[in-house]
Amino acid sequence: MGGSAPRRDPQLPVETTSFVDRRGELTQGRELMARARLVTLTGPGGVGRTRLAARIAARVQRAFPDGVRFVHLSGLHDPALVPLAAADALGLHDHSAQPPLDALVEQVRDRRLLLVVDDCEHLAGACARLVAAPLHGTEGVRVLATSRHRLGLTEEHLLEVVRPLPVPDPDGDLSAAEGCPALTLFADRATAVVPGVRLTPDNRALVARLCHRLDGLPLAIELAAARMRVLDVDQLLDRLDDRYRFLTTGSPAALPRLQALRAAVAWSHDLCTGPEQLVWARLSVLAGSFDLATAEAVCADDTAEPDAGRGTGPAPAEALLPGGAGADRVPRPARRRRARRPADRRPSGDRPPHRRRPSASSASATAVRSPPG
16 A cells, blocks of 8 residues: 655655555564664565665654764765765764774764665675664664665664565455555556556456566566556566566666666675575575475585575575575575576676675585576
8 A cells, every 4th residue: 555755854765656565564663763773674676675764764763853864875886985975974074084984983972863774785894884883882873774684783683674565366365456565566656657557356366466476576566567558467477487588667767776677686696605696596496485494405415414594694695585484485586597697687887796705604505506407
């Protein structure tokens, strides 16, 4: 369902499209911010972390007399610039010889404010250091971060968004389908390109099947809805077998990695180390939900201890698995096709991030076998 935006701090991003559902996550986010100084929203690319973070920040801003400050990192590639981006968002101008983080802490030491740090995944180490500095050096600064994986700090509380939107069974009872967030999102975005489009008893099952095949991923649903300018829902469904080639009509004002499904998946894929990419490929052969034992069986080498998933550090590959430890799954749009890797075609305007060094979290994936076929 759509929601009206609360009174907005001028630092927060302006909403230009309707905000669909996420009521549960909004409530959880407010509750976590009331008791924790660091909350990280995690989830796969295209799921709507930034929008949700801005909504949560708007809901809790009254608790922060010195306001909300939003640090945008999506276009940044140099870790050394992260403290400077935060200082700029805070309106700080330090010309001393102090290290940037020390200067930042000194200037916000007596403030009560919320720092929103958006898109941390490609600068994870620098973001962890940025966040740790005010947590340890002040009492009144709280942090809301968004990332495709956790930062790994002891003080961190996680809110996993940030899952894809729920989708009803296309073959089940669809009498209440108009209240389904995924279907509502599709209808809302389709109406923007074809005025008058709406959910009806005649098209509910087709729209539900479309959203189901896209696993409720908001970015994929929005890209599909944009195609309604020239195609109907039946024709959209027929073309989803080649979704990487088909879902490429995002806003030209968006980041390149949010203009096409292939680019969004490639961004996550490039953030993984080689062993993590291999685990990704092998888990992608599983069509439905799976538990840790199944993941170990698929990813473990015949001669090695099956310890996939037992790493201790934050791993970008986590963002591929939005479920909890008991029931993970690889979202259908993110399943890697062996014949055509999603990273093979990357928009020229999006630089690949620096690949992280293998860590304890990826060591568990070093001895695994290739998927069948």
